[in-house]
Amino acid sequence: MECFEKMSPLISIIVRTYNESKHLPELLKSLSDQSFQNYEVVVVDSESTDQTVNIAKQYGARVVEIHKTDFNYSYASNVGIESARGKIICFLSGHSVPANNNYLQKIADLFSDEKVGGCYGDVIPLKDGSLTEFVFDYLGILKGKMKRQNRIVVETEIHAGILSCSNAAVRAKVFESHKFVNALGRGGEDVEMANYILHHTEYSLVRSPELLVKHSHGSNFRKFIREYRGWQLMYEDVVSYINSIGK
Numbered sequence: 001m002e003c004f005e006k007m008s009p010l011i012s013i014i015v016r017t018y019n020e021s022k023h024l025p026e027l028l029k030s031l032s033d034q035s036f037q038n039y040e041v042v043v044v045d046s047e048s049t050d051q052t053v054n055i056a057k058q059y060g061a062r063v064v065e066i067h068k069t070d071f072n073y074s075y076a077s078n079v080g081i082e083s084a085r086g087k088i089i090c091f092l093s094g095h096s097v098p099a100n101n102n103y104l105q106k107i108a109d110l111f112s113d114e115k116v117g118g119c120y121g122d123v124i125p126l127k128d129g130s131l132t133e134f135v136f137d138y139l140g141i142l143k144g145k146m147k148r149q150n151r152i153v154v155e156t157e158i159h160a161g162i163l164s165c166s167n168a169a170v171r172a173k174v175f176e177s178h179k180f181v182n183a184l185g186r187g188g189e190d191v192e193m194a195n196y197i198l199h200h201t202e203y204s205l206v207r208s209p210e211l212l213v214k215h216s217h218g219s220n221f222r223k224f225i226r227e228y229r230g231w232q233l234m235y236e237d238v239v240s241y242i243n244s245i246g247k
Contacts, residue, residue: 009111011039011104011169012086015061016076018068020094021050023126027097028059036104039090044080046071052094072185077165081179087111087172091165091190092213099124099212106210107169110152117203118194120168121211128216155198155205158242160235163194163205167213174201181241187231188238195242 013031017024031041041061045053047068056063064083066076081089088111090104098104110119155162163170168190178196180189197205217223 008036008038009088009108010086011036011088011090011107012080012084012172013039013041013090013092014077014080014084015041015043015056015092015094016046016073016080017043017048017052017056017094018046018071019048019050020052021048021055023095023097024052024055025059027092027094028055028061030098030101031104032059033101034098034104035102036108039104040085042080042083044076044083046076072182073165073187074180074182074185074189077180077189078182081172081175084172088169089172089175090169091167093166093215095126095217096123096166096213096215097126099214100210103211103213106208110206110208111169111171115202115204116171116206117174117197117201118163118168118170118205119208119211120163121208121213123164123167123213123215125216126214151209153207155194155207158191158195158198158239160191160231162207163190163197165190166215167211170197171203174203177201184238184241187234188241191235191238192242 015027028041031039041059043056043061043063045056045063045065047065053063053065062083064079066079077091088107090107107119110116170193174197178193178200181192184192194205197203
């Protein structure tokens with residue numbers, strides 16, 4: 001049985017980056033201001049040409065560099081996991097910023113329940129997010145509150161957006177038996193991981209309204225619609241992959 005002494009397990013935060021100097025300082029500063037301080041940051045960088053690597057090192061992050069040509073979402077995450085030392089692995093993008101200074105504490109609290117294998121939360125736009133992103137994200141949160149009554153939800157089946165690696169955490173023990181699938185390197189590897197936790201482990205997967213990060217791309221309406229359609233197609237591809245290997 002895992003021992004989470006004093007509910008203060010080491011949390012390894014994996015951040016995949018490529019030219020993220022715009023928001024990376026805000027992310028790392030937010031982490032340094034967290035009430036929970038037993039964490040490490042592992043930045044997996046794909047040959048950034050801006051100040052990303054220097055910024056990461058200035059904040060004490062451990063930087064693992066990979067070739068840009070080798071990058072895919074699964075590979076970069078798996079490289080980060082191999083370098084992580086924590087019992088909990090948290091995933092944030094280089095432009096995901098915890099909205100509150102108790103973000104890591106809330107993750108630690110959730111994992112104090114040894115039945116929990118993974119958790120995730122919602123996103124709201126960064127300050128430079130587009131109007132379209134503001135409307136989409138806040139309507140989604142409002143809809144979720146009406147449906148879930150602002151409570152923690154124990155998931156039972158996969159769906160679009162589940163365990164999104166822009167705001168998610170997984171028990172390190174899960175990765176001992178299953179890594180992110182390289183065949184899904186273009187995206188959706190987090191959905192496949194959610195499916196694995198739900199149907200191939202004894203752990204539960206929860207969504208918490210208290211896990212909130214600021215995350216956006218500044219996409220205008222047309223670009224956002226293209227991105228949204230891309231997410232839909234990606235989800236369909238993941239479902240096909242899961243069905244092809246047996247649920």
